[in-house]
Amino acid sequence: MSSPSDEELQDALVQLKAAHPGLGIPKLHARLRADFPAWTVSEKRMRKILTALSPKAIVSPSPSSQLVDGLDITQWTTRVDVRMFDKKKGKGLVATQKIKAGETIWVEDPFIIAPEWEIYDKQRAGAACSLCTTLFASPLEAKARCPLCPAVFCNALCRKRSEKTHPLLCAAQNPASMPLLRWVRSREWMALLALIQCTARLLLANAAGEEALAADWAVVRGFAVLGMEERARYSFRSEPDRETWKAAFELFCATFHRPRREDGAMKNQTAEEKKVAAILRKPLPAEIEAALFDYNTGFLHGLGRMNLNLESHGGLYTLHAHLNHGCTPNASVRHLDQRRALARITVRALADIEPGQELFITYVNPELGYADRRAGLEAWGFVCQCARCMEEGRDWKPPEHQDGLGDLASELKAGLGVI
Ligand SMILES: [Zn+2]
Ligand SMILES: [Zn+2]
Numbered sequence: 001m002s003s004p005s006d007e008e009l010q011d012a013l014v015q016l017k018a019a020h021p022g023l024g025i026p027k028l029h030a031r032l033r034a035d036f037p038a039w040t041v042s043e044k045r046m047r048k049i050l051t052a053l054s055p056k057a058i059v060s061p062s063p064s065s066q067l068v069d070g071l072d073i074t075q076w077t078t079r080v081d082v083r084m085f086d087k088k089k090g091k092g093l094v095a096t097q098k099i100k101a102g103e104t105i106w107v108e109d110p111f112i113i114a115p116e117w118e119i120y121d122k123q124r125a126g127a128a129c130s131l132c133t134t135l136f137a138s139p140l141e142a143k144a145r146c147p148l149c150p151a152v153f154c155n156a157l158c159r160k161r162s163e164k165t166h167p168l169l170c171a172a173q174n175p176a177s178m179p180l181l182r183w184v185r186s187r188e189w190m191a192l193l194a195l196i197q198c199t200a201r202l203l204l205a206n207a208a209g210e211e212a213l214a215a216d217w218a219v220v221r222g223f224a225v226l227g228m229e230e231r232a233r234y235s236f237r238s239e240p241d242r243e244t245w246k247a248a249f250e251l252f253c254a255t256f257h258r259p260r261r262e263d264g265a266m267k268n269q270t271a272e273e274k275k276v277a278a279i280l281r282k283p284l285p286a287e288i289e290a291a292l293f294d295y296n297t298g299f300l301h302g303l304g305r306m307n308l309n310l311e312s313h314g315g316l317y318t319l320h321a322h323l324n325h326g327c328t329p330n331a332s333v334r335h336l337d338q339r340r341a342l343a344r345i346t347v348r349a350l351a352d353i354e355p356g357q358e359l360f361i362t363y364v365n366p367e368l369g370y371a372d373r374r375a376g377l378e379a380w381g382f383v384c385q386c387a388r389c390m391e392e393g394r395d396w397k398p399p400e401h402q403d404g405l406g407d408l409a410s411e412l413k414a415g416l417g418v419i
């Protein structure tokens, strides 16, 4: 008889859980004993490992974050490099040289932007740039506009850049997007808005050619993912329910998936609408088609991807999405250029960072106590293992389990401090 290391036990439990997703702790313990007869593991120890494990690791044992193929990060900075840590942790950024507190590490424009609703409304009203979200003190500040719809832009450059997404979300070019956009606004569902933006970008990249599509798809699939089902299972936050997911998917498909060719209304299409219809008709590679339009393995995962990676003001940033959380962050993200490029982020060092050290930002208010940080991080599907959490969480105990909640999900919820 031998006692496995925490690491060995963790791996065995992840595999067992994947093979038998419905088992509660006592049955899982019995299975473990049957599969590993040489091990002595108490139920208490197993429970402890399980509650400390990230639900992401349990639900999806395959890597949930992957490197972005062919990503050249020198377009932003040479001061950091991407590193793939282990399977559970995924990727992160490490310093390649000494960075001093207060220094700017890089500046980045968003891959797509799903702004806060107040700003979204201003964009719709022509009071903010439809691309970079910069607010206009007067309508005269908008130096460019979409010739077909009310969208306005800072200048010709912002309008040009908007061609990666706007045509499919333009009231004149793709009128079918209007019900979807009105709906997402009424629900204030930012992850869906981000997914809409990403989808528009991918479909337009597909129209532009293989190379453009490969580059954009590599970025999207590189964003870490926690599926909506997994998220719902481990979270008690009030989020859209399954019926709402379905309704969203229908509108989403009506906007992006296969225009109705036999529809009599097609005859009255404007030249612009015809152009968009042709873009939507162009077949996608099977992998991307499924990732966008298969409900379970595509759409819901896509929403989960957006949830995990949105910056706090609502943009998706390719390099920024590589930053991991730490409760003692050594880097921060700011929107400094409010007059000319509100969506642009500047990543700055909060402390001296040595070569080889990882960069951390914080996903929750770092002034919170251990239990509140732990509960706050639940939305990202992991339990923080930073030095500070190890120290402050040493004597922390999950709240007592309630009667009748025997399954693993409830155990985990208890472990995450949300009941
Ligand atoms: Zn702009
Ligand atoms: Zn337009």
Ligand SMILES: [Zn+2]
Pocket (backbone or CB within 6 Å): 326, 327, 328, 384, 385, 386, 387, 388, 389, 390
């Ligand atoms: Zn922590």
